[in-house]
Amino acid sequence: MTTQYTITELAREFDVTPRAIRFYEDQGLLAPSREGAGGLKRVFSGRDRTRLKLTLRGKRLGFTLSEIRTLLDLYESPTDTLPQLQAFLDTVVHHREILERQRADLDATLEDLAQYESQARVLLDKSADGEREAAESAPRSARAKT
Known part of the structure; x- marks a missing residue:
């Protein structure tokens, strides 16, 4: 079974706001699946969790979101x-x-x-x-x- 995370769980784990996670999703850094009525509930995979972790690490190092996206895409x-x-x-x-x-x-x-x-x-x-x-x-x- 694949581990899944809610936006609240990831926000808590990485000490960021759900809004920041949604922003990273809008920027193409995360790609959660959607569940529930109308697909409103975001479900994050282990891949998304890793990408969020690497995104936050890249931000701490001063990388731009564009640079982070390029590096993540190369990584995958x-x-x-x-x-x-x-x-x-x-x-x-x-x-x-x-x-x-x-x-x-x-x-x-x-x-x-x-x-x-x-x-x-x-x-x-x-x-x-x-x-x-x-x-x-x-x-x-x-x-x-x-």
Whole structure:
């Protein structure tokens, strides 16, 4: 007997909303069968469960839904696994390059922010010193007038 899952079971298992699962279905990533009156009840197979698991993993890695769909379709094709592995490798390399660029941008931004923070602290310290000096000199001048 083939294991079947409801949308609620999958949503609970993978901590996603049923709406997200329906969205993935609309995007062609899942293909549940339909049961019940008017075919309103979705019934997900083990294949759908695996595709959902891989879709969510791909999303965590930053893959687009189009990339995920391509990889899933390659994974299920009966052809040689070398093109599948090459496609997967190409996608991983592409995303790694993007993340490396983003990290470099973040590092540069963090450096800029650290400099601005340092400059602001120096200005605040100078301002506080100036206020302290003004406060200390004010009572002296007030005493000198009396």
